[in-house]
Amino acid sequence: MTKNSNMSVLLKGLLLENPVFVLILGTCPTLATTTTLIGAIGMGLAATAVLICSNAVISLLRKVIPESVRIPCYIVIIAGFVTVVQMFIHAYLPTLYELLGVYLALITVNCIILGRAEMFASKNSVGKSVLDGIGMGLGFTLALVSIALIREVFGAGTFFGMEIPVLSNFKIEFLTKAPGGFLVYGIMIAAVSKITKGKAPYKKEFSCANCPSASFCGKQNCEERKGN
């Protein structure tokens, strides 16, 4: 499987470039919506829908959008899709709408979406951008679900809201609170880093031109940091 094959674009988001565990993006919604599995799946799928749509449109318009106003254009497109998704969830899934609360609207400022628009969709074809959106979206969803699984099952003693016999008597409520969320998140990052043997974070795709740390980093590209 070549590096840029369609399958690789689709699958990299799941593990090797998982937006949550490897790129460490979207930490706020990750911690906020992973107290329940339903919330995690809802947030994951809502973000996936926005990712696919915004990646497709941004890729389609990549040659039309002038370089100087690209970020405002991306934000307008992303905010538009988030609002559309928000309206549909409000209309057809009111319970999920209540559950996600303000974090649904905050998908607009989710770094994963703007990050993929800037790093991938603005440089690749529509087809590949859609695949990237699907891969990254599912990777985000997978990450949320895996954290939520631990927090809900062991923290609240429930599974999709249903009480688990025995376990519900020995729940570790700390896990449902913010510190518990950070703890599980950290352990998951460590586990993924172990599985990927520490290679994942230093991919060349983090181009220095778009990196906010480029001015003081002093390195030519991120691979130079390997082994630091």
Added chain:
Amino acid sequence: MKKHIKSVISLTAICAVVSLLLAVTNYVTDPIIKKQESDAVGKALTVVLPNGEDFQTVELTEYKLPETVIEAYSEKNGGYVFKMTTTGYASGLVILCGIDADGKVAGATCIASNETNKAETEYGKNVVNATLDSIDKVDTVGGSTKTTTAYRNAVKDALNSFVILNGGSVDLRSEEEILADNLKTALPDADEFTPIFITEDMEGIKDIYSANNGAGFVFVTKDKFIATDLQGNVLTETEQEIKTKVSSAAQKQIGVTLTEIDITKYPDMPTTVEKAYKTSTGNFVLELRAAGFGIRGDEWYGPSGEYIKIKVSVTSGGKIITCKTVSQKESDGIGSACKEPAFYTQFNGKEESNYADIDAISGATITTNGYKTAISKVFEAVKILKGEN
């Protein structure tokens, strides 16, 4: 320059397309969201109006409703649900009250409160089926008088609002405002009035008010306000029978003077009598102290630390003419009801044989008994003052 123009056009075009997309989405989802919200509100409202269907918000700015009413919903069958926010023992007492098409309370519930004894959680059951005519007769709960009175008043506001929304009109003035307006109507030359303590036994007169500017007096009968000048000549046009009654009352009361009696000369005088006066017509006015919740025997208890002060006028034959609570520091919301005219006017017209036949204050047995004991000594004091003992 060309580059800048291109940037502006691109961003504007993207914004326009996104706006269009949002408008279309809103067009599709808005009716569904509105219906959902209305269903959710309807579900909450059916708790207090079980037969209500298809609730719609009523725009309150179009009506002059009582100030406590903050939201109102109409329903298909002619019923209404009102949301009131009021103050019981603490502020923030929020009541939801459903009124059916017949103007009867279908249900009431407290949806938020900061009260301490939580009587408001159950009190809604007591007002079910009440109407505007019967709501004042619903009993408050002893020990939670303040909370339940505020609750009952809020429900009354809902019933009044129901009348207003159905095109009727109700008097939203407080009792004090109604009294002030009635006095002013009877004697337009006066602005402020002072109640006169009635010392003479007169038929059919409830209260007498004196105009502060000396314009005259207003005599209150069962349902009329009759003005007289300072000499007692009736100014208000009314039936001859009432004119005669008021004129006779005026002749009796106006010009009555009080002379203080030195009660230390009477060693047997009950200790509850603090001061005694004799009127120029031979009646007596006594200032009493009653041991309420604050004092039992010779020891002070509880929060009061003060006697209830009572003023009584009594005929030489031992019939109470007027009884009034002058001051009190009984427990707020419980024994403090002794300051209400509804309680103390019960003694008006009573004699030694029947003074105890009055309704006690709910939840305040000690206050009621202390008050009754002080009143019981009035008859003994009159006999002593007349030299019969």
